[in-house]
Amino acid sequence: MLSVQGLSSSALSRDQVELLGNMACTLEGPVIEGSDSLILEKLKTCSGLSEVQSYPSRQLRLSRGEKVQRQDPSTWERKTLEELENLPLYFTRDIWDKISFSVKKRFLKRFMPRLRKKKTQKKKLKALFKTMRPTRSKRGAGCTVGNITQLTVNDDSFPFGYDAAQFDLCLDLPVLRDNLDSICEKVDDDDLQRVAFPSGVSDQEVQMLGSVSRVASLDDISKWNVTQIDTLAALMKTEDGTWDSAQSKEIITKYLNSSGSSLGSTELNIIDSNLCSLDTSTLRTISSDSIRNANPLNVGSCSTEQxxxxxxxxxxxxxxQRGNPTSFYNLMSPYLGNLRT
Known part of the structure; x- marks a missing residue:
């Protein structure tokens, strides 16, 4: 049941939905399903929806002007999907499976550039491609979807239509090498990323990997060249996903083992919370000047010893700064841990 702004109902009228405004983004799935179709217009503007706010296609209603009608997704066109704005990002496989391949492909040509321009979270893009992923192709069938060329990669709907098996069969190594930046930028599906992942890559190529880097094994990372600060910065971007402790340690250690590299203030700002993956012996090499000139570091996940x-x-x-207790406390605050009062 909903109880907000004087409303108490599991099915909201048009006036009630209008009254809620942006608070409609907080409604639960059952309330959304039972409410006036105006709720769709409100949900379009939400920055994110939870799983329970998704609803099956048979209950999805599309509002066009004054006419509200239930529609079978198999009848939808690209324009229909575009009118739903952000909502397709949260569709279930049940919905996508009923929409024709050609409609989905034409829709993605416009939808994906918009999502990437808005810097939509990678986990949402991964979920989208997972729900749209085609059923697995038959083994031994060879490349049936179409060989991946530069023209294929440049298509804004790429890599829609490829499952992991077809992606592997249709992507030749020279094409991967020549289009590494574009492929890594567009491939958000975990299984496809494992196929696209190259080994033995240079600093410049590592910088292009983006979220694809997160599927690397320790053996893969050991073959990378991480000698430049720009490479370290590219690998530590939080928007591309998290590293486990062993991966992070391997990357940072490779950088530190390169000529003239150390944990200076620039490195500390880049690595931040991943510093907790390093051995205490490595952390002890950090100078007081580096800490002084760095931003406050996030050491919350570090061990007590670290x-x-x-x-x-x-x-x-x-x-x-000890002569100024307030200033000293503020500067020390990130490093006080359980000592903070």
Whole structure:
């Protein structure tokens, strides 16, 4: 049941939906299903919807002007999907399976550039491609979807239509090498990323990997060249996903083992919370100047021993501020841990 702004109902009238405004984005699935179709117009503007706010295609209603009608997704055209704005991002496979392949492909040519321009979260793009993924092709059938060329990669709907098997069969290594940047930018499906993942890549190529890098094994990472600060920065972008501790440690260690590299203030700002993946012996090499010149670091996930090291270095870094208790506390605050009062 809903109880907000004086409303108490599991099925909202048009006036009630209008009254809610942007608060419609907080409604639960059953309320959405039972409410006036104006709810769709409100949901279009939501920045994100939860799983329980998705609803099956048989209950999805499309509002056009004053006429509200139930529609079978198999009758939808590209324009129909475009009128729903952000909602297709949250469709279930049940809905996508009923929409024709050609309509989906034409729709994605416009939808995907818009999502990427808005910097839509990678996890949402992954979920979208997972629900739209075609059924698995028969083994031994060869490349049946079409060989992947530069023209294929440049299509804004790419890689729609390929499952992992077809992606592997249709993507030749020279094409992958020549179009690595574009392929890594567009391939959000986990299984396809594993196929697209190259080994033994240079610094410049590593910088292009984006979220594809997150499917790398420790053996893959060991073959990378991570000698430039730009490469380290590219790999540490949080929007491309998280690293597990072993992966993060391998990447940072490879960088530090390159000539002249250290954990300076620039490196600390780039690595931030991934510093917790490093051995205490490595953390002890951080200078007080580096901590002083770096942004406040997120060491919340570090072990007690690691936090103690950061505290000791920071205590030295900001010792000249002890005469100003407020300033000293603010500077030390990120490194106090359980000592904070």
């Amino acid at each position: 936090k103690k090291i950061f505290y000791e270095i920071a205590n030295t870094s900001f010792s000249d």
